[in-house]
Amino acid sequence: MVEVPSAEEGAAHSFAPPPPPLVHAPTAATFRLRAHYLVAFSVTSVLSSQHFFPWHIDVGTANYVIAFVFTIAASLSTHICSNAVLRVIPFSGGAFGLARVSLGFYVGFLVASAECLGYIFNSAQAALAFGDILAPLLLPSSSFSSAILHPLLTLLVHALALWIHLGMHVRVWWRCCSVLAALVVASLLLVFLAAAIGTGPPSSSSSSPPPPPSAYTAWLVLPHFGRCFLGPDCLHLCCDDVHQPHITMTRVKSIAFAATTLFAIALLTVLVHLAPPAPTDAAPSLAPLYQRLSPHQSFPSALVSIPATLALVFSWTYSAAAVLRAMAASRLVSRHLRRRQLALARDGIAPVAAAALSTIVCLVAHVVPSLSPIAVSLLCACVTHAAQCAGFLYLRRAFKRLDVHLQSRLNLVHAVFAMVVWFLAALSLLVLQPQSPTTAATAAGLVVAGSGYYYGHARGAQKFSHSERQCLLFAHVILFNKNKSKQNTKRTRRESMSIRNGSLNNVRRKSIATTPPTSSTHSTETESTEMPRRMSRSRRSSAALATNFIVRDGKIIPIAMLPPPAGPSLGGRRRSSSKSIELATLE
Numbered sequence: 001m002v003e004v005p006s007a008e009e010g011a012a013h014s015f016a017p018p019p020p021p022l023v024h025a026p027t028a029a030t031f032r033l034r035a036h037y038l039v040a041f042s043v044t045s046v047l048s049s050q051h052f053f054p055w056h057i058d059v060g061t062a063n064y065v066i067a068f069v070f071t072i073a074a075s076l077s078t079h080i081c082s083n084a085v086l087r088v089i090p091f092s093g094g095a096f097g098l099a100r101v102s103l104g105f106y107v108g109f110l111v112a113s114a115e116c117l118g119y120i121f122n123s124a125q126a127a128l129a130f131g132d133i134l135a136p137l138l139l140p141s142s143s144f145s146s147a148i149l150h151p152l153l154t155l156l157v158h159a160l161a162l163w164i165h166l167g168m169h170v171r172v173w174w175r176c177c178s179v180l181a182a183l184v185v186a187s188l189l190l191v192f193l194a195a196a197i198g199t200g201p202p203s204s205s206s207s208s209p210p211p212p213p214s215a216y217t218a219w220l221v222l223p224h225f226g227r228c229f230l231g232p233d234c235l236h237l238c239c240d241d242v243h244q245p246h247i248t249m250t251r252v253k254s255i256a257f258a259a260t261t262l263f264a265i266a267l268l269t270v271l272v273h274l275a276p277p278a279p280t281d282a283a284p285s286l287a288p289l290y291q292r293l294s295p296h297q298s299f300p301s302a303l304v305s306i307p308a309t310l311a312l313v314f315s316w317t318y319s320a321a322a323v324l325r326a327m328a329a330s331r332l333v334s335r336h337l338r339r340r341q342l343a344l345a346r347d348g349i350a351p352v353a354a355a356a357l358s359t360i361v362c363l364v365a366h367v368v369p370s371l372s373p374i375a376v377s378l379l380c381a382c383v384t385h386a387a388q389c390a391g392f393l394y395l396r397r398a399f400k401r402l403d404v405h406l407q408s409r410l411n412l413v414h415a416v417f418a419m420v421v422w423f424l425a426a427l428s429l430l431v432l433q434p435q436s437p438t439t440a441a442t443a444a445g446l447v448v449a450g451s452g453y454y455y456g457h458a459r460g461a462q463k464f465s466h467s468e469r470q471c472l473l474f475a476h477v478i479l480f481n482k483n484k485s486k487q488n489t490k491r492t493r494r495e496s497m498s499i500r501n502g503s504l505n506n507v508r509r510k511s512i513a514t515t516p517p518t519s520s521t522h523s524t525e526t527e528s529t530e531m532p533r534r535m536s537r538s539r540r541s542s543a544a545l546a547t548n549f550i551v552r553d554g555k556i557i558p559i560a561m562l563p564p565p566a567g568p569s570l571g572g573r574r575r576s577s578s579k580s581i582e583l584a585t586l587e
Contacts, residue, residue: 033241035252037174040181042235042256045315047184048308049122049227050267052129062213063221068268070218071225072261074421077414078385079257081392083250084411086236088395095233096327097468099387102394106451109458111387112327113450118380119320120354122230123161124361125373126312127154133305154362157310158355161317165351173318180314183307188263190304192270220432223378223425228264229257230381233388234315237322313358320354329465332458372435376442382426389415389422 085098095115100108131153139149164173235253239245328337328350337350365371392415396407430440 033174033238035248037177038235038238038242038249038252039255039259040178041174041238041315042252043259044177044181044184044311045234045319046228046230046256046260047181047188047263048126048311048315049230050188050263051184051305051308052125052227063217064268066213066218067222068225068264070222070421071229071425072264074385074418074425075226075229075257076261077418078388078422079253080411081415081418082233082236082388083253084408085388085392085395086239086249086253087246095236095384095388095391096323098391098395100468102391103387105459105462106454107387109332109454109462110447110450111384112323112332113446114380114383114387116320116323116327116354117446118377118384119234119316119323120357121361121373121377121380123313123316123320123354123358124154124365125377126309126316127157127358127362128365128373130154130157130306130309130313133309151363151366155359157313158317158359160310161313162351162355164314165317165321176314177311180307180311184311187304187307188267192266219424219428222421223375223382223429223433225264226378226381226425227374228267229260230377233381233384234319234322237319237326317351317354317358320357321350324350324353326465326467330468331461331463368438370435370438371442372439375429375433375435375439379426379429379439379443382422382429386419386422386426389419 089098096108096112099111103111131150134153135150164176168176235249235256239249242248324333324337327333328335337353361373365373392411396412396415430436430443433439
């Protein structure tokens with residue numbers, strides 16, 4: 001319950017001297033991001049992933065087109081649902097806050113872990129690609145490059161990411177994002193131009209004809225296109241640093257999704273017409289169109305993809321650190337991860353933890369070659385996207401007056417369709433891929449470890465963070481009241497049934513000795529059933545007399561502290577907002 005200060009305490013506080021003004025160093029809360037910084041961040045994340053899209057022409061062009069269309073449709077549906085939720089709840093902690101409300105605290109913790117691990121595994125995949133590019137160029141004919149030089153390069157790129165995140169001001173980081181976005185876009189355009197001015201499409205005699213389209217093959221390649229759309233979901237992590245996030249973030253996400261779709265369509269078009277054939281069991285670390293840049297040398301083509309690898313490591317480390325900091329604010333992980341460097345307006349320990357976990361994943365991938373970090377990252381992305389759609393469905397069902405977009409039937413179709421597609425993509429990653437056994441074992445191990453950590457520590461230590469109180473507390477209050485009312489109703493029914501059964505037993509015993517007069521209008525059974533009805537009615541009235549609160553703008557305000565109502569408005573009726581929440585009883 002919320003404690004209301006008494007009149008004496010209020011009078012004592014009213015004569016207290018005002019506190020001295022606090023002077024802080026510039027923090028990230030005082031730094032307001034601009035729209036072009038956010039667009040550059042999302043473009044850096046998405047277009048860099050398109051550099052390493054695995055293309056196999058033996059799979060068949062029609063199957064790729066089918067999978068591509070389904071992935072674009074599912075990504076668009078998730079984008080629409082995410083924007084609809086963002087207009088109502090601009091939560092900056094990631095997708096797990098909405099999952100804690102809609103799916104429960106345990107599933108919300110798993111969604112938070114999946115989002116953070118997805119960023120970490122993607123960063124590890126980019127660091128591995130960086131080592132795959134530079135190790136053969138530095139020592140082309142030596143086993144030292146694969147044994148020792150490759151891990152050293154992964155450590156080097158993570159150290160560079162930490163230096164940018166910890167040693168520079170936040171403005172420098174966002175300017176680096178703009179520069180990297182320009183380099184990534186220029187490199188993709190260079191690849192497209194080099195492919196367009198090449199010698200023409202490859203001859204059909206070098207490979208067998210592509211197979212006809214089939215549902216199984218399209219399902220097999222469906223998860224790979226999700227790699228082309230990883231990035232715009234990271235933007236909700238910056239809601240606290242943006243003015244009017246419910247307006248700015250929706251526009252920026254729409255722009256980022258449009259740019260992502262445009263470049264993905266261009267990439268698929270160029271690949272369909274000009275990509276060289278590749279064996280089906282190969283997984284090239286570079287885009288196959290790089291062969292058009294230099295057919296005889298790999299040095300120029302490798303230089304094109306280096307900015308993309310650096311951009312991926314920097315952006316995904318930042319995203320993982322933001323999720324870790326939000327989880328630390330909710331006490332799901334150690335609260336020391338919340339510490340920030342006030343002078344530089346940067347995170348303190350969270351980037352170090354994210355880079356350390358990414359480095360561990362890289363070392364494990366060296367020891368276990370069958371482990372594919374990008375497969376685990378795509379699986380985590382499918383879980384996160386499905387959780388966002390489930391949260392949208394929950395808000396639509398529970399809060400019918402929040403926003404018009406939540407009640408749209410078309411958005412309902414979008415949410416259900418996206419959940420089905422992401423479920424099929426996750427099932428393909430777990431069953432159909434060559435590395436599916438390792439991916440499934442990794443996912444099972446992470447779920448078991450996360451469950452043990454949650455029930456051992458996080459379940460008792462978790463709480464609502466400040467951002468969660470501002471954005472999600474009204475949903476938690478309504479959910480708590482709903483569950484509480486269900487429990488009270490069930491308890492009242494059980495007690496009334498027990499009283500009724502006891503009264504019926506007493507009636508049966510009395511009916512053996514005495515019989516009610518025939519002239520009476522009320523029988524004994526009606527008198528026996530009237531008593532539990534009165535008791536249940538009294539219990540409901542006593543429950544209704546509990547402390548009442550009103551939820552306004554995400555804050556719980558006791559009714560006793562509300563100012564007296566104003567005079568009657570026009571027409572003698574009180575105006576009510578369409579987004580206001582009804583009275584909620586919190587015991």
